[in-house]
Amino acid sequence: MKNIDSYNHVRGESIYLDDIPLQAETLYAAVYDSPIAHGKIKTLDMSEAKNAKGVIRILTAKDIPGENQIGGIVPDEELLADTHVHFCGMPIALIIADSEEHARLAVKKIKATFEPLPVITDPRVAKEKGELIIPPRTFQSGNIETAWKDCSYIFEGRADTNGQEHLYIETQGAYAIPQENGAIRIYSSTQGPTAVQRTAARVLGVPMNKLEVDTTRLGGGFGGKEDQATAWAVLCALASFHLKKPVKYSLHRMDDMRMTGKRHPYSSDFKIGLNKDLKILAYEAVFYQNAGAAADLSPAVMERTLFHCTNSYFVPNVKATAYSCRTHLPPNTAFRGFGGPQGMFVIEAAIAKAADELKIPASSIQEKNLIRTGEEFPYGQKADSEANECWQKTDELYQIKKLQEEINHFNASSDQYKKGMAIMPVCFGISFTKTLMNQARSLVHVYTDGSVGISTGAVEMGQGVNTKILQVAARIFSIEPSRIKINTTNTWRIANTSPTAASAAADLNGKATEIACMQILERLKKIAIEECVVTADIDKTEIPPFELKDEWIYINGKKTEWTWNKLVMAAYIKRVSLSELAHYTPPGIHFDPSKEKGHPFAYHVYGTAIVSVTVDCLRGIYEIDNVKVVHDFGKSMNTIVDLGQCEGGIVQGIGWMTMEEIVFDKDGKLRSNALSTYKVPDIYSVPKEITIHALETKRDNLAIFRSKAVGEPPLMYGIGAYFALRNAILAFNPNANIKFDAPMTPEKVLLNLYNEKSDQDMENGQSKSG
Numbered sequence: 001m002k003n004i005d006s007y008n009h010v011r012g013e014s015i016y017l018d019d020i021p022l023q024a025e026t027l028y029a030a031v032y033d034s035p036i037a038h039g040k041i042k043t044l045d046m047s048e049a050k051n052a053k054g055v056i057r058i059l060t061a062k063d064i065p066g067e068n069q070i071g072g073i074v075p076d077e078e079l080l081a082d083t084h085v086h087f088c089g090m091p092i093a094l095i096i097a098d099s100e101e102h103a104r105l106a107v108k109k110i111k112a113t114f115e116p117l118p119v120i121t122d123p124r125v126a127k128e129k130g131e132l133i134i135p136p137r138t139f140q141s142g143n144i145e146t147a148w149k150d151c152s153y154i155f156e157g158r159a160d161t162n163g164q165e166h167l168y169i170e171t172q173g174a175y176a177i178p179q180e181n182g183a184i185r186i187y188s189s190t191q192g193p194t195a196v197q198r199t200a201a202r203v204l205g206v207p208m209n210k211l212e213v214d215t216t217r218l219g220g221g222f223g224g225k226e227d228q229a230t231a232w233a234v235l236c237a238l239a240s241f242h243l244k245k246p247v248k249y250s251l252h253r254m255d256d257m258r259m260t261g262k263r264h265p266y267s268s269d270f271k272i273g274l275n276k277d278l279k280i281l282a283y284e285a286v287f288y289q290n291a292g293a294a295a296d297l298s299p300a301v302m303e304r305t306l307f308h309c310t311n312s313y314f315v316p317n318v319k320a321t322a323y324s325c326r327t328h329l330p331p332n333t334a335f336r337g338f339g340g341p342q343g344m345f346v347i348e349a350a351i352a353k354a355a356d357e358l359k360i361p362a363s364s365i366q367e368k369n370l371i372r373t374g375e376e377f378p379y380g381q382k383a384d385s386e387a388n389e390c391w392q393k394t395d396e397l398y399q400i401k402k403l404q405e406e407i408n409h410f411n412a413s414s415d416q417y418k419k420g421m422a423i424m425p426v427c428f429g430i431s432f433t434k435t436l437m438n439q440a441r442s443l444v445h446v447y448t449d450g451s452v453g454i455s456t457g458a459v460e461m462g463q464g465v466n467t468k469i470l471q472v473a474a475r476i477f478s479i480e481p482s483r484i485k486i487n488t489t490n491t492w493r494i495a496n497t498s499p500t501a502a503s504a505a506a507d508l509n510g511k512a513t514e515i516a517c518m519q520i521l522e523r524l525k526k527i528a529i530e531e532c533v534v535t536a537d538i539d540k541t542e543i544p545p546f547e548l549k550d551e552w553i554y555i556n557g558k559k560t561e562w563t564w565n566k567l568v569m570a571a572y573i574k575r576v577s578l579s580e581l582a583h584y585t586p587p588g589i590h591f592d593p594s595k596e597k598g599h600p601f602a603y604h605v606y607g608t609a610i611v612s613v614t615v616d617c618l619r620g621i622y623e624i625d626n627v628k629v630v631h632d633f634g635k636s637m638n639t640i641v642d643l644g645q646c647e648g649g650i651v652q653g654i655g656w657m658t659m660e661e662i663v664f665d666k667d668g669k670l671r672s673n674a675l676s677t678y679k680v681p682d683i684y685s686v687p688k689e690i691t692i693h694a695l696e697t698k699r700d701n702l703a704i705f706r707s708k709a710v711g712e713p714p715l716m717y718g719i720g721a722y723f724a725l726r727n728a729i730l731a732f733n734p735n736a737n738i739k740f741d742a743p744m745t746p747e748k749v750l751l752n753l754y755n756e757k758s759d760q761d762m763e764n765g766q767s768k769s770g
């Protein structure tokens, strides 16, 4: 079944925030944000702005009736800076005017002076200065201290990954409309309507039940609207609260890029130990997460880095420590993979380093160490592993050895162009790592004409969750998909929702929908058995089997004269409820942070990708030739949607690893602040070929209809692009001293192609073998 939104999307009829018809007297907001990264506000002169054309009011921290606080995990983030600013782009004042243009023009008329304070942009420096968001955490298994003694080879190094701009097509935005009795309806382009509701209640000092947050769909979120949609929605609500008028704010692209956080850059140290058979015996990693100026979701992101620090591998002795470091950048936030990719990059770098030094392909280390069923991750959960199956299937289908030989053959006969290939196995845990967030509710109404309306906590952001939820109801009721409507995500209909994140929306909300539909079906079944007895000519002494198939009712396998519609009407006449609100939470998950052990994930998703590239060694430019994947879908309930998720994730992952380069200067100013200076993959830079083979696994799992979550895992295949480029560079210049420092932009490729390991590097080489 195709995505239910495809028709409207193509015709431009889908409703995004900017498509909501505006009410009369709507006002427009714009933010005056900090021009410096760290300092004390000395003076704030708003007189000229106040008198500017069309300006209605300017709000500052003093105008907040409740708490000036939007921090979700740690209360460390002001909505509007009061006395100090902590990053370039931090909102200081909110201007409300009669038009968007007037609001923006007035922003330029605000004059402020600051007493600058020292700016930190490097997480290692922040750590040295004790600037940590939360205390460090360490995941451990086995005994790392004694394990080094058993290693034949030990290698150490450093690996860095940069941030990533979400670049959702629809920028951040909200529209708040006052209702009667002090209530406010907030339309918000958010992945977390409840986060908006909770935070707006806190800032306004009103109870949550006064705030109706409604989200139709997002033009992309990718994690960037899990937490960071909240500020803009709360600002609109604040203005609407004071002025009793509808207030809208949707950010311009450059404002969005400047003021919002991104994927966390990480700087990490690794040490890996192997025995003679290439088994990884020990792995130690230290992660320095660049959290930015406030916690936002950083502690949770950091936790997932630790969970995924060994990727798809079983390592018996592990010690991984992570520091969430406070710097003066916009608070970094969720981004597809949520810290997992940053952790995986480091162990892949460690393996690549070991492979270089041992003069063997990385794949021979990777394959040897894939986690097997029953083996334990460092956090105590035992694997139900498809890692080896994915790898073997990849080899069988695409023939790793042959591909490598073809590349070697090409490289031997080509001077200007060199090819490189890398294999990227992935293992990603499904569930919010915070156990309590794994819950969802679904409200299903069957109307008397047999049509169905469904509301859940899931937010549609292009990933197709609404299509999947619709499929769930269509399957349980066995009715035409066209008879089902998925409604907006709304905090008055569905309360206390978790954000649509962690790839878990279809599982959690789909299962809640399944339960709701099953309960309605049970009631209908009772009526069918009572009412259909006469027509179906059945044995009245036993409870006959009931079946609904394509809108017809079958009793004891015999088609009756009853349709879905007739049955629904009969239930209504008998005063039987045709509505249900169901709750779902996955069984068996738990985690004890005091021990850093537990069973945090409902299940894992596995896969293996081969990424091949060609580098132009004269210019440093490159192409991604192909990505060949075997991906563990469980049993996909929607192949089109799931393949789309894979392709999108892969391209986004490749972008992060190759061309997307966020640049902050030493003063904490974003230099890559527009699409002219920040490059994302376009149609010309996507891989020439992406082949995805579905590994359909029979194993039972907790996914909806055994269709495994797919939103985030494929992004991590993109990491292979970095290592493929690295291999191509090494084919040209075997002495290149390539730092593990992503992204591998064409500039960096060029520098590496012509860089030689200096004598000093060789002497100081951190690697030793024994």
Ligand code: MTE
Residues within 6 Å of the ligand: 220, 221, 222, 223, 335, 336, 337, 461, 462, 463, 464, 465, 500, 501, 502, 503, 504, 505, 506, 645, 648, 709, 710, 711, 712
């Ligand atoms: N796909 C599209 N088209 N747009 C998005 O914003 N977000 C990704 C992924 N796929 C995203 C997307 C992220 S970060 C997550 S967590 C999942 O979708 C969330 O949706 P799901 O739980 O329904 O998979």
Ligand code: HPA
Residues within 6 Å of the ligand: 226, 297, 300, 304, 334, 338, 431, 432, 433, 434, 437, 501, 502, 503
């Ligand atoms: N993944 C994504 N988003 C989240 C998580 C998670 O594990 N925890 C809190 N928000």
Ligand code: MOS
Residues within 6 Å of the ligand: 191, 221, 222, 223, 224, 226, 334, 335, 336, 337, 338, 500, 501, 502, 503, 712
């Ligand atoms: Mo996705 S980063 O969990 O929104």
